[in-house]
Amino acid sequence: MSDNGPLLGCIADDFTGATDIASTLVSQGMKTIQTIGIPDPDDPLIAEADAIVVALKSRTIAAHEAIEQSLGALKSLQDLGCRQFVFKYCSTFDSTARGNIGPVAEALAAALGQAVTIAAPSFPATGRTVYSGHLFVGHALLNESGMQNHPLTPMTDANLVRVLQAQSKGKVGLLDLADVRAGEARIRARFAEAATAGINLLIVDAISDADLRTIGRACRDQLLVTGASGVARGLPDNFRTTVTLAGSDAASLPHVDGKSVVLAGSGSLMTNRQVATWIDASRPAYRIDPMRLAANDAVIDDAVVFFEAHPEEPVLIYATSSAEDLKIVQAALGAQAAGELVERALGDIAGRLYASGVRRFVVAGGETSGAVVQALGVKGLHIGAPIAPGVPATVATGQVPLALALKSGNFGDADFFDKALIALAGGGHG
Numbered sequence: 034m035s036d037n038g039p040l041l042g043c044i045a046d047d048f049t050g051a052t053d054i055a056s057t058l059v060s061q062g063m064k065t066i067q068t069i070g071i072p073d074p075d076d077p078l079i080a081e082a083d084a085i086v087v088a089l090k091s092r093t094i095a096a097h098e099a100i101e102q103s104l105g106a107l108k109s110l111q112d113l114g115c116r117q118f119v120f121k122y123c124s125t126f127d128s129t130a131r132g133n134i135g136p137v138a139e140a141l142a143a144a145l146g147q148a149v150t151i152a153a154p155s156f157p158a159t160g161r162t163v164y165s166g167h168l169f170v171g172h173a174l175l176n177e178s179g180m181q182n183h184p185l186t187p188m189t190d191a192n193l194v195r196v197l198q199a200q201s202k203g204k205v206g207l208l209d210l211a212d213v214r215a216g217e218a219r220i221r222a223r224f225a226e227a228a229t230a231g232i233n234l235l236i237v238d239a240i241s242d243a244d245l246r247t248i249g250r251a252c253r254d255q256l257l258v259t260g261a262s263g264v265a266r267g268l269p270d271n272f273r274t275t276v277t278l279a280g281s282d283a284a285s286l287p288h289v290d291g292k293s294v295v296l297a298g299s300g301s302l303m304t305n306r307q308v309a310t311w312i313d314a315s316r317p318a319y320r321i322d323p324m325r326l327a328a329n330d331a332v333i334d335d336a337v338v339f340f341e342a343h344p345e346e347p348v349l350i351y352a353t354s355s356a357e358d359l360k361i362v363q364a365a366l367g368a369q370a371a372g373e374l375v376e377r378a379l380g381d382i383a384g385r386l387y388a389s390g391v392r393r394f395v396v397a398g399g400e401t402s403g404a405v406v407q408a409l410g411v412k413g414l415h416i417g418a419p420i421a422p423g424v425p426a427t428v429a430t431g432q433v434p435l436a437l438a439l440k441s442g443n444f445g446d447a448d449f450f451d452k453a454l455i456a457l458a459g460g461g462h463g
């Protein structure tokens with residue numbers, strides 16, 4: 034715990050992205066609380082935290098709404114006394130042609146009076162690297178990584194300077210790897226040059242954690258930093274020069290008893306593998322059919338009956354499908370409408386299972402996690418140890434103990450669901 038209340042305030046554009054950056058901060062010794070929406074200033078947990086991460090669900094909403102929500106979050110974090118702010122978006126730069134990364138970054142920078150702001154989506158621990166402004170996922174360019182088929186934010190261009198420019202009012206430039214490797218003084222000099230050249234946003238190359246630490250040091254005096262969770266690696270050390278952080282206590286979580294379930298609404302390649310691994314092992318799994326949902330069939334009742342019929346072992350309830358099947362459903366129902374239908378169903382199922390004693394939830398997919406967490410009425414999360422890079426064990430902050438692992442679609446290995454169930458059963462020290 035810091036002596037000064039929260040130091041770092043983060044605004045995340047989806048729920049699993051929020052737990053992702055919270056996990057990075059905990060791993061760097063910052064006691065971190067994630068709030069679902071605007072933090073309650075009277076919550077004593079807030080005052081004890083080194084960092085607050087506000088989870089929004091603003092990635093795919095209209096740009097003006099994303100701006101409004103993000104500015105609201107910024108104001109609340111300023112009121113709590115935070116000294117630096119991070120706008121966290123996806124390490125695969127998930128966005129639409131109109132935003133919301135550019136519009137929100139520009140609005141936050143304007144509110145803080147900052148001329149030049151970095152955009153650093155690199156997250157090497159999960160294979161996302163940026164070189165010459167191009168985003169790679171493993172060895173593939175972003176637009177050949179599977180992300181071109183994303184149900185809500187298909188990414189068809191790996192050149193992030195071009196992608197961000199298309200969403201932004203101001204000018205976008207590149208801070209390349211040679212400058213990053215030249216060290217913090219060169220990076221700061223590039224900020225000054227960019228300001229003179231009228232550039233507002235700088236896509237920053239980074240291919241290793243060491244690059245991100247250099248960038249973090251160079252950003253010591255930047256009020257606003259934007260990027261994926263990797264960019265937060267180097268920020269806690271800047272505070273350590275003046276205050277004491279929680280350190281190794283940052284990840285401790287209470288134990289949670291109760292039944293477990295896995296809910297998957299992500300269509301990402303890795304979630305498809307995780308679901309296939311579960312089914313191949315003949316584990317109990319119930320598939321949600323969006324066409325049956327659209328026809329008002331009793332899908333939710335059926336899922337709950339299936340769950341109750343398997344009291345001895347954890348059940349997977351999933352909507353996850355291949356890109357081909359997804360296209361057929363989206364053509365029939367519309368991508369947005371189909372997505373909302375599935376999210377609502379998984380949220381309703383979570384609520385029904387909670388009522389029957391489920392207290393440990395493993396959830397795959399950012400939007401899906403948002404729907405589930407909202408349906409469960411969760412207001413905040415304590416962040417524990419990582420289960421996989423970017424996915425910590427968490428426990429809800431409310432009166433009823435509730436353990437959650439919220440997984441971004443492409444995170445974790447093929448056997449992640451089992452690892453997460455074990456971690457949640459063991460109090461998050463998995």
Ligand SMILES: Nc1ncnc2c1ncn2[C@@H]1O[C@H](COP(=O)(O)OP(=O)(O)OP(=O)(O)O)[C@@H](O)[C@H]1O
Nearest residue numbers: 299300301352371372375376398399400401441442
């Ligand atoms: N079978 C399906 N048919 C249509 N839409 C679906 C289907 N399965 C899931 N969806 C929708 O696809 C979207 C998936 O988004 P979500 O953010 O949950 O996962 P993701 O994009 O893979 O993960 P992340 O954003 O964390 O990388 C949700 O809106 C979900 O409801």
Ligand SMILES: O=C(O)[C@@H](O)C(=O)CO
Nearest residue numbers: 050053123124261399441
């Ligand atoms: O940065 C990432 O990749 C994740 O936290 C995420 O936001 C995926 O939706």
